[in-house]
Amino acid sequence: MEYAALLRNSDHQPIRYLVVDDSVFARKNISKILESFGGAIAGEAGDGCTAIAEYDRTRPDMVLMDITMPQMEGIEAAERIVRQHPEARVVMVSSVGYQENIVAALQKGARHFVQKPVKPEVLYEVIKYVMGEDAYAAQGAAAAGESK
Amino acid sequence: MKMELIQPFINAADAVLAQTLNCATRIGDVNMDEDAYRRKGMAALIVIQGDIEGRVILDTDAPTAAAIATALAGSEITESDPVVRETIFELANLVIGNAVTSLNDQGFRFKISPPEAHVAETGLKGSEDTEALVMCFDTPSGSVYMNIAMRHNRRRAQERAAVVAE
Numbered sequence: 001m002e003y004a005a006l007l008r009n010s011d012h013q014p015i016r017y018l019v020v021d022d023s024v025f026a027r028k029n030i031s032k033i034l035e036s037f038g039g040a041i042a043g044e045a046g047d048g049c050t051a052i053a054e055y056d057r058t059r060p061d062m063v064l065m066d067i068t069m070p071q072m073e074g075i076e077a078a079e080r081i082v083r084q085h086p087e088a089r090v091v092m093v094s095s096v097g098y099q100e101n102i103v104a105a106l107q108k109g110a111r112h113f114v115q116k117p118v119k120p121e122v123l124y125e126v127i128k129y130v131m132g133e134d135a136y137a138a139q140g141a142a143a144a145g146e147s148k
Numbered sequence: 149m150k151m152e153l154i155q156p157f158i159n160a161a162d163a164v165l166a167q168t169l170n171c172a173t174r175i176g177d178v179n180m181d182e183d184a185y186r187r188k189g190m191a192a193l194i195v196i197q198g199d200i201e202g203r204v205i206l207d208t209d210a211p212t213a214a215a216i217a218t219a220l221a222g223s224e225i226t227e228s229d230p231v232v233r234e235t236i237f238e239l240a241n242l243v244i245g246n247a248v249t250s251l252n253d254q255g256f257r258f259k260i261s262p263p264e265a266h267v268a269e270t271g272l273k274g275s276e277d278t279e280a281l282v283m284c285f286d287t288p289s290g291s292v293y294m295n296i297a298m299r300h301n302r303r304r305a306q307e308r309a310a311v312v313a314e
Contacts, residue, residue, distance in 0.1 A: 022262055023241065025234035029220070068241070070262055095245020096260065098252035115249070116242050117167050 003124055005038025005142035006135050008061065015127070015135055016042040018058055020051040020074065021066040021093070026116070030064055030093065033120045037127065038142030048072025048080075055081050055088065062130065065110070067094035067101060075105050082109030089130050093118060150279050152254070153200060153298045160247035161206075161285055161294050168239065169219055169287055176284035176291065186269055188293055189213060190233060192240035193266035198258035200251065202278065202298035205266050206240035212290025219289055237263040243294070271295040 006015050017034050019041060021027045031041045042058040045051040047069045055063060063081065067074040078090040092105045097115035105113060111130045114123055128135065158175065165173045191207040208216065210227045217225040217235040225231050240263045248258050271282060280297040 023234055023238040025217075025220070025231060025238045026241075029238075068245075068260060068262055095242045095249070097245070097249045100252070100257075116245065117164060119167075 001120065003037050003120070003142050004137035004140065006124075006127060006131065007038065007138050009134055009136055012138075014038050014040040015062060015131065016040050016058070016060045018043045018045065018051065018054055018060040018063045020045045020048070020054075020063060020069075020077070022046050022069040023066075026066065030118060033118060033123060034064075036120065036142060037124055038138070039127075048074060048077030051077045052080055052084075055085065061089065061134075062127065063088065063090045064093050064114075065090055067092055067096060067105070075101075075108050075110075078105060078110050079108035091126060091130060093123075150298075150300075153251075153279055153300075154281065154296060156247040156250040157204065157243065157294065157296055158283065160245075160250065161243045161283075161292070164239065164242045164246055165285055165287055165292060168242065169216065169289060171288050174286040176286045178281060178283045187266065187271070188291075190236045191266035192237045192263040194240055194244045194263050195261045196244070196248065196258055196298075197261075197301075199256040199301055200258065200298055201301045202296065204240070204244050204247075204297075205271060205293075205295040206236060206243060207266070207293040207295065208236060208290060212292065215289035216287075216292075233265070239292075275299075 008015055017039050019027050019030050027044050042060040043054040045054045049072050065074040065078050074092060081088050081090060090110045091112045092110045093114045095116040102113045112126050114126055162173055188207045189209040190213040191205050193203055193205045195203050213232045213236050214225055214227040217232045220235055244260055248260055278297050278299040282295045285292045
């Protein structure tokens, strides 16, 4: 399935994403999906601590954050990022989708939750919803996104 | 056999394998004789703690693991590529995460840890209070084995019952 590229309203450039997951396989899989939406991967991180540093370094438009990770779990990392950057858009992406997890993540500042395995059509709609008026779907199918 | 503990894992494995590999899967052998189980190759173990506690191993032989990684990556992955291990670990993560989500909807509370390599040749043992079994899922990429050992955490159950009684 082809998706219309999601671009930033401010400068018509691809949305920049930070992908956080302790699984390299999961990061590659999510990145591939985001690139099919015309997105650009600003950075990747394999744990919560690195995610915080990478957020400061790359200032992405959106963070896709796993929950179960070594060293620092995703919900705590999301809380710390949002505390320092209230404008941060963090979407939790986890196979563990029960209500307590979702509520905890939203209470700590996450904007949305997507359950793994990620369905591209679901993630596409969540990104559109979370970006709101800061992004639009361009005419035509998305090309592969720019990298870093 | 307390199927309410096991069934969510069967359902989750079936659904996750079908969705990620984009194919129909078939549940093959189910075996409660743990001594019959020997590790096939690439095995990921996840520990579950909470109202129900135990361990789950997802296991495939090396050619199947490489075939699954190839199917998911969309390009040829060899058996020695580290991506193969990552793929099986993430599959385990998806299966257990989805099963735990389902059990949570039934009122059980858990915490799961990230996958780790299971290197022992034998599997998980059952006991008087632990349900254990091995099952096989047949996919176009090969067979995927799941070894589950689960039990109710009686201490947690008693604690919760005491809170409810107060």
